[in-house]
Amino acid sequence: MKITKALPLAALASLSLVLAGCGGSAPASSAGGIEVPDIPAATEVGESEGEVNIIAWAGFVEDGSTNPDADWVSEFEAETQCKVNRKVGATSDEMVQLMRTGEYDLVSASGDASLRLIAGGDVAPINTDLIPNFGHIVDGLKGQIYDTLNGKSYGVPIGRGANVLMYNTEAVPEAPDSWAATWDPSSEYAGKIMAYDSPIFIADAAVYLMATQPDLGITNPYALDQDQLAAAVELLKSQNKIAGEYWNDALKAVSSISSGTASLGTGWQVIVNIAQADGGKVESVLPKEGATGWSDTWMLSSKSKNPNCAYQWMDWASSAEVNAKISQNFGMAPANALACEGSKENEEHCATYHATDEAYYKQVWMWTTPVEQCVDGRTDVTCTNYQEWTKAWTEVKG
Amino acid sequence: MAAPTIEPEAESGTAPAPGSTRGGLGDKLSRLLYARPKLRLTALLTLPLAWLGVLYIGSLILLFITAFWTTDTFTSKVIPAFTLENFIEILTVQAYQLTALRTIGIALAVTVLCAVLALPLGFYMAKVASPRMRAVLAIGITLPLWAGYLVKVFSWRITFMSGGPLDWLLAPLGMTGPGYGTTALVITLAYLWFPYMAVPVYSAFRQIPDNLFDASSDLGAKAWSTVRTVAIPLLKPAFIAGSIFTFSLSLGDYIAAQFVGGKTQVIGTVIASNINLNPPLAAAFGTVPIVVVVLYLFLARKSGALKQL
Numbered sequence: 001m002k003i004t005k006a007l008p009l010a011a012l013a014s015l016s017l018v019l020a021g022c023g024g025s026a027p028a029s030s031a032g033g034i035e036v037p038d039i040p041a042a043t044e045v046g047e048s049e050g051e052v053n054i055i056a057w058a059g060f061v062e063d064g065s066t067n068p069d070a071d072w073v074s075e076f077e078a079e080t081q082c083k084v085n086r087k088v089g090a091t092s093d094e095m096v097q098l099m100r101t102g103e104y105d106l107v108s109a110s111g112d113a114s115l116r117l118i119a120g121g122d123v124a125p126i127n128t129d130l131i132p133n134f135g136h137i138v139d140g141l142k143g144q145i146y147d148t149l150n151g152k153s154y155g156v157p158i159g160r161g162a163n164v165l166m167y168n169t170e171a172v173p174e175a176p177d178s179w180a181a182t183w184d185p186s187s188e189y190a191g192k193i194m195a196y197d198s199p200i201f202i203a204d205a206a207v208y209l210m211a212t213q214p215d216l217g218i219t220n221p222y223a224l225d226q227d228q229l230a231a232a233v234e235l236l237k238s239q240n241k242i243a244g245e246y247w248n249d250a251l252k253a254v255s256s257i258s259s260g261t262a263s264l265g266t267g268w269q270v271i272v273n274i275a276q277a278d279g280g281k282v283e284s285v286l287p288k289e290g291a292t293g294w295s296d297t298w299m300l301s302s303k304s305k306n307p308n309c310a311y312q313w314m315d316w317a318s319s320a321e322v323n324a325k326i327s328q329n330f331g332m333a334p335a336n337a338l339a340c341e342g343s344k345e346n347e348e349h350c351a352t353y354h355a356t357d358e359a360y361y362k363q364v365w366m367w368t369t370p371v372e373q374c375v376d377g378r379t380d381v382t383c384t385n386y387q388e389w390t391k392a393w394t395e396v397k398g
Numbered sequence: 399m400a401a402p403t404i405e406p407e408a409e410s411g412t413a414p415a416p417g418s419t420r421g422g423l424g425d426k427l428s429r430l431l432y433a434r435p436k437l438r439l440t441a442l443l444t445l446p447l448a449w450l451g452v453l454y455i456g457s458l459i460l461l462f463i464t465a466f467w468t469t470d471t472f473t474s475k476v477i478p479a480f481t482l483e484n485f486i487e488i489l490t491v492q493a494y495q496l497t498a499l500r501t502i503g504i505a506l507a508v509t510v511l512c513a514v515l516a517l518p519l520g521f522y523m524a525k526v527a528s529p530r531m532r533a534v535l536a537i538g539i540t541l542p543l544w545a546g547y548l549v550k551v552f553s554w555r556i557t558f559m560s561g562g563p564l565d566w567l568l569a570p571l572g573m574t575g576p577g578y579g580t581t582a583l584v585i586t587l588a589y590l591w592f593p594y595m596a597v598p599v600y601s602a603f604r605q606i607p608d609n610l611f612d613a614s615s616d617l618g619a620k621a622w623s624t625v626r627t628v629a630i631p632l633l634k635p636a637f638i639a640g641s642i643f644t645f646s647l648s649l650g651d652y653i654a655a656q657f658v659g660g661k662t663q664v665i666g667t668v669i670a671s672n673i674n675l676n677p678p679l680a681a682a683f684g685t686v687p688i689v690v691v692v693l694y695l696f697l698a699r700k701s702g703a704l705k706q707l
Contacts, residue, residue, distance in 0.1 A: 093674030096474065120475060191577075197656075199671075245578055245660045252555075252657065261560040261578070372471070387471045390675050395493040397663040 036149050037121035039302045045130050045311045051083040052309035055098050056108040057296065059330040060158065060317075061086040070329045072322045080316070082309035091198075091248075099123070102303035105310040108158060109299045111146035111367035112200050112386075117299060118147075118154050124302040125152040130311050133318035136336045140358045145375060146368045147297045155297025156314045157335035159327045161353065162293040162364045163196065163204065164284040166253075166267035166275075168260050179208050179287045182265055183239055190242040194256055194265030197246035199386065199393035200367055203292045204266060205232040205239075207365060211289035220376035221292065222368040229384045229392060236396040246397070250274075257282050269353055270331025286363060293364035296332075327353070458688070465681035474675050484682035494668070498686050501665040504584055505648035509641045511588040512595035516640065519596060521629070524603035525611075539596045547590070548653070554586040555657045578660030586658045587648045594647070595640035602636035603629075638698050645694060649687045 054061050061084060064071030073084045087104065089095040092113035099107050099122050109117060117123045128134040137157050147155030167176060171192065181187050182195070183205075195201060206221035209231055218228050244262055247253040253271045256262040258280025267284065275282040298314045300307065316322055320338035324346050327334035333355035334340065340350035354360035368375060374383040384392075431438045468479050488494040523535050542550060555578075557564050564575035576582050606629065614624040630637075652666025659667075665687055672680035 091674065093474075097674045100475070116474060120470075199675075240661060243661055248656070255555070255559070259559045259561060385471045387469070387474065387676055390672065391487075391491075394497075394663070394668055394671070395491070397661060398493055398496055 036118055036152075037302075039121065039124045041125040041127040041152070042130060042307055042311065043127065046308045048081045048312070049306040049309050050081060051085060052106065052306045052313050053085045053087070053104045054106040054108075054313065055087045055089045055095050055104050056106075057330065058088050060108050060296075060326055062329060067329075070325065072317075072325050076313065076316045080309065080312045082306070082312060084313070096120075096122075099299075099301060102301065105301050105304040105306045106313060107299050107301070108296050109147075109155065110294045110296050111144075112294075112369050114146045114155060114297060114299060115149075115369035115371065116386075118149055121302055123154055123299040124304070125154055126156060126300055126314070128153055128156070131156060131315045131318060133315050133320075133323075133336065136320065136338045137318070138335060138337045138356055138358075140361050141295060141335050144295065144366065146295070146366060147299075155299050156318055158296045158298060158317065158323070159330070159332040159335050160293060160295035160361065160364075160366065161269055161332040162286055162291050162361070163266050164269055164272070164291060165264060165287050166257050166272055166282055166284045167264035168257055168262070169281040169283055171260055171263035175283065175285055176264065177285065177288050179204075179289050179291075183208055183235060185238045185242060187242055189263045191244050192261075192263035193239070193243045194245045194247055194253065194262035194267075195239065195243050196266045197248040199389040200292070201266070202229070202232050202236065202389050202392060202396075203365065203367070203370075205235045207290055207292060209235060220374075221365050222370045223374040223376035223378065223383050224370065225374070225378075225381040225383055229388065233392045233396055236393075237398075240396055240398065254278070254280070268331065273331055273352075286360065290363035290365065292367060293361070294367045324349070327355075461681050461684055464678055465685060467678040467681075469676050469678060476677050484679045487679065488683050488686065493663075494683065497663050497665060497668055500580075500662070501649060501687075502690060504580065504587070504662075504664065505645045507584045508587045508591065508648040509595075509644045511584065512592050512644045513599075513637055513641065515588075515592065516596045516599040516637075517625075517629075517633075520599040520603040520633075523600050524606075525608065536600075539593050539600075542589070543593055550590060551586065551654050551657045554582070554589065554654075558582045558658055578658050580659070580662050582658040582660070583655055583662055583664075586654050587651060588644075590651075590654065591644040591647050594643035595637075598636040598640045599633060602633050606632050634701075638701065642695065642698065646687070646691045649690060 059066075059070075061073060062070040063073035063084065063086075073086075077083055087098065089098060089107070092110050095107050095109060096113050096116050098104060099117060100120070107113075107117070107123075109123075114123075134156060141157040141160060143153070147153065147157070165176060165179060165182070171189070172181075181189055182193050187193065196204070202224075203221040206218050206224055206228065209216055209228075210218045210221065213231065216228050216231055218224065224232060245256055247256065250268065250271055251274075253267055254274050257265070257267065257271065258275040258278060269284060272282050272284045298317065300310050300314070304310055317326060318336055320336050320342070323334045323336040324339035324342075327339060328345070328349050331353075333350065333353035337356060340346055340355050350356060370384060370386050370389055372382050372385050374381065431441070464476070465484055466480050466482070468477050468481050468483065469475060470477060488498075519535070519539075523532050527535065556562055558575055558578055559565075560575075560577060562575070568574060576585075610628055610632075611624060614628050619627065650666060652664060652670050655662055655664045655667050665683065669680045669683050672683070
């Protein structure tokens with residue numbers, strides 16, 4: 001009798017110990033409710049397998065074939081004997097789908113894809129000791145909720161960027177300091193506003209609501225309960241009436257904003273840079289309400305056949321020199337703090353993208369997959385998941 | 399067929415030359431196939447039928463089955479199950495209904511626009527133009543088919559740009575272009591699919607004997623009555639053949655909608671935004687254009703036009 005009684009108690013005790021252990025080391029204990037398959041991390045980097053298959057955003061894995069000046073693959077191949085096979089992913093959703101095939105070793109996952117990959121058991125935890133360059137990652141990118149669960153790190157940061165407010169200086173002569181002009185139904189730019197075409201854009205509405213309607217009680221734009229989601233959808237529907245265009249292709253956004261087809265709207269710093277390089281009169285600001293943003297990390301497939309080459313690639317791509325090349329080629333803030341030093345070019349790039357400016361990125365809510373367990377720590381409500389967001393987004397566009 | 403059957407026989411009778419086994423095998427095969435017409439037919443049709451049945455129809459059936467499955471809301475992994483939820487959703491949520499109706503409306507508008515443009519052009523090419531002019535026009539119609547789809551769509555994107563070529567052209571008249579939206583989308587799609595309507599209408603026009611028009615005017619019909627009572631009834635099969643292309647291609651397009659449609663949402667864009675995240679819902683919505691096209695073909699068959707194709 002005593003034993004049978006003691007057993008559940010012991011189980012409870014050990015469970016609470018485990019929970020305490022998790023809570024202590026995980027920077028975001030609120031995400032502790034997500035069940036994660038137990039996959040062991042590698043303990044050492046062995047001999048090269050001869051190749052590595054990578055899914056990446058365009059511009060992350062370049063061997064000089066797109067632009068002769070952008071080449072950080074050839075040297076890696078020569079040094080490690082790992083041939084790099086690249087597959088360019090167009091959207092986060094596509095990347096998740098491709099990773100599920102098990103044919104790829106690495107993916108450059110954005111925050112809206114990473115949680116799905118971790119919870120689905122598609123990616124393995126990473127032993128950061130095997131990546132010497134991990135130590136130089138800027139503080140703001142370490143241990144974030146979208147790549148770290150239960151104290152285990154699943155991603156090696158590559159870089160980050162904010163979804164800024166871009167404006168055409170001919171149409172908008174005075175720099176705006178608020179998103180209001182893109183949300184207000186009586187905006188003077190009605191019909192000339194561009195918005196990002198993805199369900200994750202609902203978070204942008206939530207960020208604006210956090211500043212303008214505090215009664216809703218939104219504390220994290222990726223943790224919306226039913227009422228808060230409804231309010232965001234309401235706002236997006238009213239924006240739909242004054243929006244001219246939704247974009248999901250960076251080059252399309254460049255043509256809209258520099259031609260003046262759109263006067264202002266959500267964009268990326270890289271779009272502004274391309275437009276300016278072509279002589280477009282385009283500027284950008286981070287409005288006072290804050291903004292959404294994205295951060296990309298290398299993630300290792302749990303079914304990887306070439307883990308040694310994958311680890312070598314992650315370390316290679318995180319080195320100051322290569323990380324600087326990737327971030328300058330793509331147009332984002334590098335993850336490695338040392339990538340901001342060494343040359344005038346590096347320093348200027350980091351200044352443009354606020355790479356080491358944590359105060360700047362404090363106002364930026366990095367893309368995170370919305371899940372039922374509220375990521376803001378609330379336990380009394382169920383939050384809306386990404387599928388509900390997708391449904392809501394279809395309704396917004398009507 | 400007969401010659402190779404006889405030749406090896408004569409050869410094998412005289413001397414067993416090297417390679418005679420091969421000839422003998424071919425010989426046997428020929429005789430077998432000659433004796434059994436059914437086997438001959440099977441051998442001929444197996445590959446194309448396998449292609450049609452397994453790859454073409456098979457993938458459609460798989461799509462239909464997927465429509466009854468569900469996904470894990472968090473990891474968006476597909477879970478095989480049986481649920482009508484996806485179909486209920488596309489039938490009850492207003493946004494899906496509106497999108498479906500809008501897409502059908504756009505496809506109809508594109509079809510009508512193509513038909514209205516193809517009629518006078520076909521008439522001119524078949525009955526008025528010199529052979530030289532006719533060749534030039536025929537090349538003119540089909541030449542855009544040689545250019546890449548994205549190139550064409552992007553050039554229309556530039557055309558409709560605010561302050562772009564169209565605005566510049568219309569400025570002296572005090573007007574501006576329609577900008578990105580449904581109108582731009584209809585014009586772009588009509589441009590893309592116009593050859594599929596113009597070519598059948600033109601060849602049908604060529605087959606109408608000139609004296610029918612003479613007879614019509616002899617009997618006192620004015621130009622418009624001739625078109626209405628003589629030309630259009632004779633051209634009906636060509637219009638329906640062309641419309642099957644313009645209608646179904648417009649129904650399925652989504653890239654043009656993304657580039658020139660502004661915020662216009664069509665069936666294709668909804669499927670594209672769900673294909674990775676919620677494949678079963680995308681599959682369920684994907685059956686909508688199939689049902690519409692089947693319905694359209696049924697109506698076309700009922701009108702008797704398909705018999706003359």
